[in-house]
Amino acid sequence: MLELYLAFLLDLFLGQPSNKFHLVAWLGKGLSILEKTLRNFFNNDILSSIILFIFLHILYILIFMLCIYFNDIIINIILIYFSFSFRGMIEHTYPIYISLKNHNFDKAKYFTQFIVSRIIKDNDDKTIIRSSIESIAENYVDTFISPLFYFLIGYLIHPSYGGFFAFYYRIFNTCDAMFGYKNQKYLKFGFIFARFDDLLNFIPARISISFIFIASFLLKYNYKNCFYIWLRDHKKHPSPNGGNPESAFAGSLEIQLGGINYYFNKKEFRPFLGDKIKQLHYIHILKAIQLFIVSSFLFFYFITGIIYIV
Numbered sequence: 001m002l003e004l005y006l007a008f009l010l011d012l013f014l015g016q017p018s019n020k021f022h023l024v025a026w027l028g029k030g031l032s033i034l035e036k037t038l039r040n041f042f043n044n045d046i047l048s049s050i051i052l053f054i055f056l057h058i059l060y061i062l063i064f065m066l067c068i069y070f071n072d073i074i075i076n077i078i079l080i081y082f083s084f085s086f087r088g089m090i091e092h093t094y095p096i097y098i099s100l101k102n103h104n105f106d107k108a109k110y111f112t113q114f115i116v117s118r119i120i121k122d123n124d125d126k127t128i129i130r131s132s133i134e135s136i137a138e139n140y141v142d143t144f145i146s147p148l149f150y151f152l153i154g155y156l157i158h159p160s161y162g163g164f165f166a167f168y169y170r171i172f173n174t175c176d177a178m179f180g181y182k183n184q185k186y187l188k189f190g191f192i193f194a195r196f197d198d199l200l201n202f203i204p205a206r207i208s209i210s211f212i213f214i215a216s217f218l219l220k221y222n223y224k225n226c227f228y229i230w231l232r233d234h235k236k237h238p239s240p241n242g243g244n245p246e247s248a249f250a251g252s253l254e255i256q257l258g259g260i261n262y263y264f265n266k267k268e269f270r271p272f273l274g275d276k277i278k279q280l281h282y283i284h285i286l287k288a289i290q291l292f293i294v295s296s297f298l299f300f301y302f303i304t305g306i307i308y309i310v
Contacts, residue, residue: 001307003073003163004151007080008300015087023082027174035179035189045188049179053192056171064164079163083147083170086296089139093289096132100125100282115139117181119262127259129280133288134257137249138242140212142173144296146204152303156310172196181263198240205241208295209248211302215294216252221287222277226252229274236271243273250274252291253284 019025034055038048067075092115099108105128109120112128115135120127147166154165176197179190209230216223229251230244236258237243250257254277258270278284 001155001159001304003076003080004148004155004304004307007077007084007163008086010077010081011084011086011088015091016082016085023078024170024174027171028178031175031178039189046191049189049192053196056175060168060171067164068160076160076163079167080147080151083151083163083166085139085143089136089143089292090289093132093136093285096128097282097285097289100128100285117263119265125282126280129282129285130257130259131261132285133249133253133255134246136285136288136292137245137257140245140292140295141201141205141208141241145208145211145299146173146201148299148303149204149207150200152306155307169200172200183263183266201241205244208245208299211295211298212245212248212252212291214298215291216248218294219287219290221252221291222254223252225254225277233271233273236273238270247273249288249291253287254278255280255284 016022031052034052035048038052039045042048042051092111096108096111099105099111105125108125108128112120112131116131118131120131147169150169151162151166155162157165172193175193176190178193179186180194180197181187181190209227213223213226215221216226226248230248233247233250234243237246246257250273254275256272256274256276258272258274261268261270
């Protein structure tokens, strides 16, 4: 458990390093090379993706067996540290709140484009606010709950396995982030990675609701509406998992998420989540950040409590 505490403290006080020194960024570059190589060699998107999926598992098992042989606490700390992100989410979204508060829409749009794959076409502050909150909610699961959930699973199997299980999740979540688009280029190639990421996030996405609900209560947000909107709206989302945290955030903050987005210059409509009890305002970004922080600490203490008990 010491590795988890040290990795969390590193992220909390130092944040994540630049891409030049980031393990996940190196992973992304390697995946790009493998994708291009396999596509050119096989000239078949489905076959190429299956081979890449199998190759990543074989490679990871070999690395896992090699590293476990040394049983080094440093390796575990590194893997855990690069598997999740807490401070980074705050650092990327707080400037959006500050920019809108200062009525600097261009700057707010600039910062928002860093955290979403959709295209922000105009300076509509409501679109920027909604996009920011949706990203915070989704990333609560993708970058915090899920990697620490798999750390817990690995740790319970054997204390030396925690970091390896957490980084296993990060590998395939990165694959989904790179290949999981429903466009012409990745519709077939990214299918297996998108579905596998859905599978990996299935349980963590549903676990997250409990901590968002408790955090809403502690922050004196609308915790009753948090549960009600989640129960009513979470299945409306096109993702089998994304609707869980997004609907809970919408209910807690008494706002409505969803609407028109643009991906690769293609207009898409996302079903509405939540009710317009309150109009979107930049203060809701700050409240979403606070909800993210409290929910994250609750989950962190939850898994360390389980480890302590076991």
